[in-house]
Amino acid sequence: MIYVAAALLIVGSLLSAVAVLGILRFPDVFTRLHAASKAGPLGAGLILLGLAVVSGDWAVAIRCVLGFFFLILTSPVSAHLLARAALRSGITPDSRTSIDDRQINH
Amino acid sequence: MIETVTTICFILLGLAMMGAIVRIIIGPSLADRILGLDTITVLAVGIIALFAVRTGLTLYADIAIGVALVGFLSTAAFARYLLSRGRQ
Numbered sequence: 001m002i003y004v005a006a007a008l009l010i011v012g013s014l015l016s017a018v019a020v021l022g023i024l025r026f027p028d029v030f031t032r033l034h035a036a037s038k039a040g041p042l043g044a045g046l047i048l049l050g051l052a053v054v055s056g057d058w059a060v061a062i063r064c065v066l067g068f069f070f071l072i073l074t075s076p077v078s079a080h081l082l083a084r085a086a087l088r089s090g091i092t093p094d095s096r097t098s099i100d101d102r103q104i105n106h
Numbered sequence: 107m108i109e110t111v112t113t114i115c116f117i118l119l120g121l122a123m124m125g126a127i128v129r130i131i132i133g134p135s136l137a138d139r140i141l142g143l144d145t146i147t148v149l150a151v152g153i154i155a156l157f158a159v160r161t162g163l164t165l166y167a168d169i170a171i172g173v174a175l176v177g178f179l180s181t182a183a184f185a186r187y188l189l190s191r192g193r194q
Binding site: 002005006009010012013014016017019020021023024029032033036040041043044047048050051054055057060063064066067070071074075077078081082084085086088089091 | 107108111112114115118119121122123125126128129135136137138140141142144145148149151152155156158159164167168170171174175178181182184185186188189191
């Protein structure tokens with residue numbers, strides 16, 4: 001059981017680090033949101049699941065699993081809000097982006 | 107064993123938080139800075155959960171969930187502010 005928790009903690013930390021690497025390396029806000037809103041909450045959620053495994057207490061484990069689902073469900077909402085606000089405030093996507101969704105009225 | 111694992115994870119998350127701070131400092135637009143703040147709150151949830159694993163104080167799980175809630179609300183509020191500020 002302790003090995004499962006250790007694997008969850010390591011994978012979660014690596015995913016968080018990869019998310020920040022994407023934030024630092026990608027060219028514009030929208031691609032950075034791609035990196036930050038998927039890998040980041042999944043990494044933190046996997047660390048919470050590791051805490052659920054290692055705690056050995058049902059009350060704590062259920063709360064951690066609920067926190068995992070809360071993170072997974074709310075991160076697309078906030079990322080969509082932020083991308084929409086960035087688009088409305090006049091930030092243009094990088095020129096290497098092939099499909100121009102700005103022509104569609106959001 | 108769990109001590110070694112949590113130490114490695116703390117180092118990884120600390121480096122990640124430094125990267126997010128770099129993005130907040132150099133971020134060319136306000137949306138980049140909001141994105142960096144959102145990333146910092148998510149990383150803080152992970153660090154608090156790791157601290158709970160390290161010390162065995164499972165009360166910190168509740169604090170992690172509370173920080174996640176506040177982080178979502180703050181990102182939504184910042185995005186609304188960016189929308190209401192209009193085109194620059």
